[in-house]
Ligand code: BES
Ligand code: MN
């Protein structure tokens with residue numbers, strides 16, 4: 001970020017190098033000519049608008065549209081050179097510009113991502129996005145979504161590239177304009193979007209950082225940085241190995257035994273200044289395995305390659321706290337928000353925990369560890385048990401927990417496990433608004449028997465045939481304090497991807513930051 005500046009204006013700048021215009025399918029001539037392409041596909045009103053524009057550009061616009069056989073349907077996009085080498089018009093199809101239709105934020109986020117990509121492709125430093133056709137009632141949401149898309153699309157992870165292998169980025173200015181804009185209001189919407197995008201980028205950076213450069217102590221230091229920023233409103237408490245041992249967090253300690261890196265649990269607390277009666281206590285728990293080799297149940301060489309991503313749950317929660325710490329005071333959550341991060345490496349040495357070992361978790365339950373690669377649930381067992389004394393109203397955990405969830409849902413959706421229907425709905429709505437997807441998967445107690453152990457209270461893998469993402473979620477449930485509303489997000493698929501969209505590049509996505517910020521705001 002930082003290379004992108006977005007400003008809001010009532011009029012389009014005259015000196016731009018790229019002009020972007022949303023065009024909707026409804027602006028075509030009507031259903032009969034839906035298949036028509038090119039100039040004749042446009043409705044008279046749009047044709048008139050473009051014609052006026054075209055007079056300035058000696059007919060390049062019209063011939064461009066004809067040439068590309070462009071038709072204005074959603075996600076149809078074309079760039080037309082307007083005669084001068086550095087002057088382009090991008091027509092970007094959207095579903096609707098009708099005030100009657102509620103705008104789809106996700107479509108506009110992707111629109112924004114495309115604006116950035118087009119600017120990069122044409123090397124345009126100054127871009128004008130002309131939004132006069134956007135109905136005033138939808139403007140705030142659309143400006144927010146476009147801004148978020150532009151910022152997220154501009155994300156790059158260059159920390160480990162020498163300057164000559166970095167792709168060149170130049171600073172770009174984007175002016176979003178409409179005669180009907182209340183520019184102050186719109187600037188506020190854009191600023192909020194920027195903060196959200198920047199917090200998602202913050203999470204992406206943590207996940208993209210190589211595993212030897214981001215160890216448990218580094219996650220703790222990152223949390224400390226968030227809390228210690230002046231005016232953050234956030235306090236931190238961290239437990240080291242000795243303190244964890246005293247506390248009885250033996251499941252987390254068992255995972256860390258095979259590593260030279262010390263484990264920690266760190267706890268961030270945000271409290272609203274004015275506590276209303278409605279104030280709830282939300283505890284966010286994020287899996288922080290900074291590298292997952294699988295331990296003695298070692299992964300394959302293929303499986304090992306992406307396992308720096310195994311702290312994406314922790315990164316997500318830190319992204320949320322980062323956002324809260326930087327919000328204008330008046331916009332901060334009205335609820336108490338905690339982030340709890342158990343963190344460890346999962347490695348191999350002579351002291352490694354062995355398949356067959358039994359440990360007693362923080363809540364007193366004994367666990368037979370039969371597969372050292374099912375380590376995430378061990379960290380979470382202790383972290384969830386720890387929430388007992390926090391008197392939480394709602395717990396949401398996020399974890400790159402199972403390959404099984406990824407097999408079921410792929411990389412576009414995260415699994416959502418909860419017994420609480422309202423919480424389920426709230427999270428799905430929040431995710432939808434953030435352009436992320438959660439899919440409910442069963443937390444069915446019939447599968448509880450699959451994690452019964454013959455020597456301990458419970459074992460850390462399911463017996464043959466039981467669904468892996470569900471047995472993992474049922475395992476976690478054993479450690480959630482009674483009567484607390486709880487949801488588990490298995491983000492193994494969407495946290496780290498090899499194909500994204502207009503504003504998500506392959507690699508870390510920062511999944512969950514947007515969803516949880518929305519969730520807290522809507523609670
Ligand atoms: N961190 C992995 C899950 C994972 C896999 C995340 C792929 C992202 C991409 C987790 O610790 C793990 O290894 N889970 C095991 C559980 C099994 C041993 C019961 C798995 O899914 O194979
Ligand atoms: Mn594992």
Ligand code: ZN
Pocket residue numbers: 289292310373375376400401
């Ligand atoms: Zn793992």
